[in-house]
Amino acid sequence: MAKPREVLLIGEGNFSYSVALSETSGDDVAVTATCFQSESQALAQDGAPRNIQRLRNRGSLVLFEVDCTCLKEHEAIRDLHFDCIIFNFPHCGRKSGVKKNRNLLLKFFQSAVAVLKDSGEVHVTLCNGQGGTPCDSPMREWHNSWQVVPMAAEAGLILSEIHPFQCEMYQGYRCTGYRSQDKVFHVEGAMTHIFTRSLPHILPEKLKMEKTVGKDVVCFDIPAELSDYMNSCQPETPEACDSTVSQSDVYWIKPTATYVFDQSKTDYVPMIQEQQSVAGSYALRPSLLLHVQEIIQREDFSPDTLHAVTGLVFHRVPISPIRSLAFHQLLLLGMFPVESHSIQCFQNCLQSLLAPYGVSFEEMKAGLEQQVWLNSERLPKFGRIADLHSFLSPAHEGLQLTAIVINLDHLATLIFGISDWRLLWTFDPQFSKSFEQNPIGPFKPFSLYPSSYSHDISFWMDPESFEEMDFHALVREACCGTVQNVVLVDHFRHPHMGHASLCYRLTYQSPDRALGHSQVLGLQNQLRRLLPVRMQVTLR
Template sequence: MSPSRSILLVGEGNFSFSASASQLYSESETSITATCLQHQEEALRHEGAASNIQTIKDSGGTVLFEVDCTKLEECASLQGRVFDRVVFNFPHCGRKSGVKKNRELLKNFFLSCVQVLAEDGEVHVSLCNGQGGTPADQPKREWHNSWQVAAMAAEAHLILSAVHPFESERYHNYKCTGYRSQDKGFHVEKGLLHVFSRGLPYTSGQTLKVEEAVEGEKVQYNIPAELSDFIFRRFLCPDSVHPVKLVQDFVLEGLAEKWSVSMTTETIPYLLTAKQLQTCCCDSDGTHCYWIHLLEKDFSSDAQTSTEREEDQGCADARETPSALYATSEKVDRMRSKGVECLRSACSIDVDPEGESGLYLLRPSLLPQMEELLTKKEKLIDNAGSNEENNESEGNRKDEASEGCNGVTSLFGVSGVVFRNVPISLWSLPAYHELLLRGVSTPEKDPVKSLGHKLETLLAPYGVSLVAEQGGLRLMAQPTGLVGKLFASDNNVSITVSLNLDLLAVLLFSLPDWRLLWSHDPRFLKQFSLRPSPGTPFGPFSLFPEHFSFDISFWTGPIWEEKKFHAVVREASRGTVEQVKLIDMFSHPDLSQTSYCYRLIYHSHTHALSHTQALQFHQHLESLLSSRLQVTIR
């Protein structure tokens, strides 16, 4: 952090720290305001207080007495002022006060200091080793016996940004005082300086109205509230430095060392028809799809359109080249037909195209769009038939050259967000960015082996391993699980690669939580502004966030849809619930009712999450469950 322009020090005793700080910043434009709780006469009784106060004033600083650090907004001399840094060194309630009283002191201080803290300001709290209750304390006290400094700060929507050793030697004349309300000092030798900053406020999910063209027809529909933060984010745009984009670039550049790779630049809709999904027979379980009901057509409304998000869906940085666009008609046809053939073997959704023709769903995969894009390429080739005839011999020579590279000719790709209606768990993502690549091969070659070897070379250093399965390979890693698949047609003519870019970003940049990828906090993207190479570990901007566990029990009717329960949990908790576990179930023998008890774990690496905030989310959840799912809370 650059030197602050204004510093407020609270809870001073003999003012020795403020005097040392005044001398330290004497040649800068930093102003010091030092305060203490005692009235002036009592404060001057501390040894050296008078000379220290004079030093502060001579340096241009201000000294205030009778300032309660838990009621800073009530101090007349501080009215209308904001500070870049608020400092509280070794706080203590005085005398033999226990940990509970000191926790309360910290909480009330944090709640008060944010009233005078600049938006980008910091709060510095120094504590003796062990008091804070964080892993930075060595040895670490038991949680219930600590001051729980990070949890107390979260009550004021502050996050712990950094922990440093307290550098008492930097402040030459500093003499700690106040131990048990005496002139004795605290043990500051292994003390820790905790730096806090503001967390972003929570925003509630909102149902978004979207207008798109699906199979040539304009339709309008609502994006579910729990998914509203996963769309229109533009992570894959050409100028993006988001880690998902960096991972895509890394993979594509690695594959381009051996194969020609082209990415579509076309905009593709979020919405699919059930018939589209059934036709391509992609590897998607219908029970894990977000089924959508269309709205009555009202194209004068304020629905967001595909045009407005064009750069989000079709703006992968790899552009189509003329050579890729005007590939031979036979190659494109093989890519399409054999691709569908290989996909059918992995199909797990059973949809009747006649009975389901009026149903729509958010895309669980990009495979249907891949088929449609390849169809468009084939039509373009047909329209350019004369050019193809004139350059047939030259094109054949290029095909022969490309087919000589491990059996795979070229790779055509598309990337974007896909949606899965899955239960809440640590590594189950309701939305993620899929990178889908399709290639063709000569029948006598083994494209799965060659592509798998290259992907293993790229990703093995980050914990990804390949597991063989019938018809292809699975890319696995710990603790994330499945991060991608390779599968080919029966005669190995076509190969498809599907990669979960979000989970790969977690692995390649050592992220503690996939939800960080969707953070709006500028501190997240700032770490990727210089495009760090994979393997560069992410430095969390919120340290040691607490977990909070709450149980919820309720009676339901004879029909219970658990996926609707998870959707309400996501919405009510603002995405802060990371695990949901069913711990008890009981069916009443006489009534058509069943009791469920779930345990929810609240935890956030992106926002300040306090016990009070988590409880509010939980109470809101109870309200939504009662009103939407008609359950009876127990």
């Protein structure tokens, strides 16, 4: 027999909701019902004595004088942990205003997580308009709402579900007002907000890695900003770099040590001592096209056959909502007779498959090489079909080497309706669970209406030494990947001093983790502490 779900009800008035829930759920739920009033005050409410007795007859625990802002301090609750905590129509009372009610929500959430199981839920039902989400109709102005999502985020909770309050499901439930006063809450249009725990934000750290490149074993440090993307990494020599990738987009790696395997001694012999190699000797793979020569030289490579390769590639790009610094790439490579018009054939095939997802195709010619770009409304040139004429030798006369390269991560966001590419890299198991249904449908976010915060940062810098990409890298590291966008909003160069002043606007928003106002301030201050030390700038 399954263990019943432990449910804690907060702020009950006449206990009619507790009775309805207990009797509707039967033995599947173990109810602990609480109210803020003393027992004598609660018993004076219409219907309360009968409801309390019905609860006790069913084995439910009924508690009085329970403060929702300090649940851990109540002797009957402090050692318990609940699967679900329910608070219907919280209110400070009378005309207390939105700020006091926001503070009530904040303190309740912080108190609730102390007695909530790791997989537990917190249900908060608010009158229409109070929550401040687009589900309210009409939606209040943000400053006039209770801002339930950012209040919950301060306690590490995300909004996982929201639906209308189903009053009719609870037979006998009668809503009362604040502390059971005569003026009742309006249940019409009320919304139930369901919150769950999110993963914490963790400051990324540099990773030490060791990879074999040819006969060499290369030891190197991975930049902290890439630490969450390192399920696969291979340093490459840059000779055959993809011509469509700018050199500034490449993650150059400075080996900390390089070894060669000495067969006579069956041991690794150091070739380059620590920190003596030249920066730029190796790079994190920027494109799978680096492997074209290797593929066409394989024994199993034959004409009229498509060879497929997938792997992780890295681009050192600014922080933006559309471009990711690491993504999975698909390379399809084949050799076909020139008269087969392979590029046009592949374009027609892909067009029929991807047109429903808003993918368009743009034909271009670069020298002797014909190519077709794949574009979406959010990200142009996320893939291409190309004629790789330069890889062919005279022995391949009459043949055409055709490659198809596609950013699989961006394609996945288009097909499944994923709004933020960072979700593809989340460690939250709720993401993968959303694709377990059969058939797989559009992605349903597990963190609804995440709050967005904007903060500016200004500083003086030396234009001769300042590297903007280093600034973006530091923002990613210091702010734990929570910055969705960075925009330069002001630039001033002193006419006599030579120094320049920059002002960047940072937009914080996390698609998978709770992010409250106080957390954002902490991350912004962390960036301000690191910026002068790492980049030798002067904060304004």
